[in-house]
Amino acid sequence: MQMTLTINGQGHSVDAPAAALLVEVLRDDLGLTGTHIGCDTSQCGACNVLIDGAAVKACTMLAAQAQGARITTIEGLGTPEALHPMQQAFREAHGLQCGFCTPGMVMAGMEMVRKHGTKLTPELVTHELEGNLCRCTGYINIVKAIVAGAAAMESLGEAPHA
């Protein structure tokens, strides 16, 4: 079926099966491979994207259902030259090892700022990260990165991404 998606501020026309998941269309049809597929069973959060600002698992949503919404993927947050403060914080806090879960972790951080503001505590971040799995860092630096990224968004006047 023909569908129109608004991704990172740009309109895209895609011809994909009705059964196509949002993550499949992002990766396979549009080449936006920053959104990862970790488990494909709605548990790991590697496929997190923002739909009208709210984090959702792109492996558990039909692409056709995302029509009419603003979709933000990791590619739309910052650029390699000018990282988003949340991405920069992951780099500075070394909030990753293999990096596979990182796009979803960054989006989870964005969701926390949207819901709780920019002053996050490690306890809150730890609790709110329950929908994201990392199999190498042990989470310590991920939590540090999200706390620091949120604080940086405050000081840079970066409004929650909507």
Place this chain on the structure above:
Amino acid sequence: MRDFALHRPTSVAAAAAAFSGAQGEAAFIAGGHTLIPAMKSRLRMPDALVDLSGLGLSGLAVDGNRLWIGAMTTHADVAAKASAIPGLACLAAGIGDAQVRNRGTIGGSLANNDPAADYPAAALALDAVIETDRGAHAADDFFQGMFSTALGDGEIITRVGFALPQQSSYAKFRHPASRYAMVGVYVARHASGWRVAVTGAGPGVFRWTDAEAALDAGRDTAGLVLAADDLNSDIHASADYRAHLCGVMLKQALATLA
């Protein structure tokens, strides 16, 4: 996932018509957080999918002595906006994880009636009315065992009305990996008496009538023991363990009434 014909109607009547007019097996999709995983694993292979997201069924409103919640309201919205029943808001805030709560809906959860889902316990304890495009069901008659409800084929939940309690609270012991309730107990005090509902422990949600009677009589509930005979026993917990957890969760819920 096997392909299907997707319908995206914009009214309840059009959704019902799309369902009844579909070729082969039809299914409704609400938030999709049970259905899509089930379709990926081919436990479900509908020929037609009718998306309920365009019907305008979201939102919360207090009307008289009930809090009405639209069937397509997400868990995140119930958590943020159900201030009229703090216990219910707290329950919604504990479903799945943040991303799941942004998509999963109350209507989808009730229609699915997973034996470990949270909302069925609230619906029973808060004497809910489940309104559909064909009428209304009392929660006491709605839940009919594992994944089974009073909904007819193609019947659409439109909204759910929870009786405003004097006090209520929900306590659950989560499975550490899936986050589903191994046991969840919702306790509600109404002017007409107490209602206590248990999820996760048995093949379907049920009322714990002995606990209700004890609370109504002002008796101590500490010594109450739920019979383990009809409870679930699996690799995660034995029936005896779940029976014990019911008492512990009842105690926790009573300690956090709001």
